[in-house]
Amino acid sequence: MVSPKFLTTKSILLVDGNNLLLRILFAKNRGGSLQTQPELIQDCAMIFMHQIILCVKKYNCERVYVMFDNGGSLRKKAIFEEYKKNRPNQASSGSLAAFNDPNTDLFCNLKDKTINLCRLFNLPVIHEYGIEADDIIGIATEELSKLGKQVILLSNDSDFLQLLPMGQVVCSIPYKKEDVDFPAFPKYFS
Secondary structure: OOOOOOOOOOOOEEHHHHHHHHHHHHHHHOOOOOOOHHHHHHHHHHHHHHHHHHHHHHOEEEEEEEOOOOOHHHHHHHHHHOOOOOOOHHHHHHHHHHHHHOOHHHHHHHHHOOOHHHHHOOEEEOOOOOOOOOHHHHHHHHHHHHHHOEEEEEOHHHHHHHHHHOOOEEEEHHHHHHEEEEOHHHHEEE
């Protein structure tokens, strides 16, 4: 069997698009915004791209892949019908619903704008119906780690910390301004 070899030692950046966008929108809109919806969408999309640029520079990444959710996990819902049904109804949260519920017009418009912006910069965007971004990121991390590639995960989702033991994996968590690798894992929780 032939073992693939990478031509460079540069890292690969995997971006959890929905998670990062929701956190940016939440932070940008906290306390009420004086911006119009199109201005807010444009600012959030630009901050999203800025976060990617910061990671690419910091970790010398040669490739970037952006993953978005598109319809949730059909596999997980088939296994457990109540999957994610325990989450509170975002519509009942009043003004919070505009940026907490990924099904609102605001978030859908922001996601579309961000996907178009990623494509303008030739960043591959993966958003398949019925597969969550988390699952795609998990599989990609596992496969790239097996090949000895360093993987940077850009997300505020602490679920990705379970991927750290796979090898050269770093979780870049913008909300906490923290980067966590396997040796730093115990310190992160202390």
